[in-house]
Amino acid sequence: MLRGSFEILGDKSISHRAIMLSSISKGKSKISNFLMGEDCLSTISCFRKMGIDIQIENNEVYVKGNGLYGLKKPSDVLDVGNSGTTIRLMMGILAGNDFIATLIGDESISKRPMKRVIDPLRLMGCDIYGENYTPITINGGSLKGIDYHMNISSAQVKSAIILAGLYADGKTIIHEKNRSRNHTEIMLKNFGVNIEVDDLTITVNKTNELYSQDIYVPGDISSASFFIVGALITEGSEILIKNVGLNDTRTGIIDVIKNMNGDIQIINKRISCGEVVGDLLVRYTKNLNGTTIDKDLIPRLIDEIPIIAILATQAEGETIIKDACELKVKESNRIRSVVENLKSMGADVTELEDGMIIKGKKILKKAKIKTYNDHRIAMAFGIMSLIYDDILLDDNKCVDISFPGYFELLKKISY
Ligand code: S3P
Secondary structure, eight states, X not given: OBEEEEEOOBOHHHHHHHHHHHHTSEEEEEEESOOOSHHHHXXXXXXXXXXXXXXXXXXXXXXXXXXXXXXOOOSSOEEOTTOHHXXXXXXXXXXXXXXXXXXXXXXXXXXXXXXXXXXXXXXXXXXXXXXXXXXXXXXXXXXXXXXXEOSSOOHHHHHHHHHXXXXXXXXXXXXXXXOOOOHHHHHHHHTTOOEEEETTEEEEEOOSOOBOOEEEOOBOHHHHHHHHHHHHHSTTOEEEEEEEEOOTTTTHHHHHHHHTTOEEEEEEEEEETTEEEEEEEEEOOSOOBOOEEOGGGGGGSGGGHHHHHHHHXXXXXXXXXOSXXXXXXXXXXXXXXXXXXXXXTTOEEEEETTEEEEEOOOOOOOEEEOXXXXXXXXXXXXXXXXXXXXXXXXXXXXXXGTOTTHHHHHHHTBO
């Protein structure tokens, strides 16, 4: 069982954006509770290569920005490692800067689609070498605003266009398909940018300057979700996770848990740097039931689907996950990696073109889990080991991408 009161590491999405926006603003920003995971360190390393002074002290980061046009041409390629957020958002910034830069990443990044960002940036007038995969070279410079209808739900694509829009003549208007995480919009407002949001339409105006800010990064609900599910499914558990980011574009997992009859409560809700933050009290729930997850809910829990699949194996009846094609182009094909691993444990699971169906409450057996070098697959199946002793992961190290110290924390609160 899991017991205790603890904090979770800082939000990955917000940590990336904090480095990027402070790097293109004027003055010294302080970022507290920054996530020192490998992905966010990749973002730091790229901006350092573009001449930004970034100092790390414990889990605080100090960034001396040189203004919106203050980045320098990097003398080397920009290596984003495993980080999709780094490459896609940075492409938007590079599009507006008058120099050439080449982006590369690890093997997983080299298989992830970038056309979704290249297309709108080209429409804005940016010169890009590369069609869909890394390496991609961006010859940035003068941009013009566009009126763009997105055909996928992606906060990374939306954010890339918004960031390019800061540099583009006139207005840049983006129409989202479904509401995706809005940390870029919130943080830009804090940095003094004129950005308007009307339901699914975002309008960004050409901007002269951003001004440095002190940013507190709340705990990452995606990281908290592993512990939340661990507590829901192990008898006797009760945990309090403090200072978790509860932006409603991210809290789909809480809605799902409530639909499944799970015992979760939000307490001490407040606003910090424009983001909703609160504490989560979670208790073991004996009678979990299956649910259906689709459409608008998907972008609000896209990174939580592997751990929701684990939860579904412990719930009575059927859980249907659909409209989740985007899972195929994450750090691994997460439909395949979840389904194959659950099958190897003897779970009743059916793979769908856009999701999966899980019938819960089967007795599962020991297995060796293939993580596919995907941090969220490793952490999700790590939770299975709370119930089934003989779960072995082929790689524990990949959790460092978003959660260094994950297994240590899990051990610390396990009884
Ligand atoms: C992220 C957006 C999501 C998410 C990723 C982080 C972000 O990707 O899966 O882990 O920080 O904007 P998409 O926007 O491509 O769905």
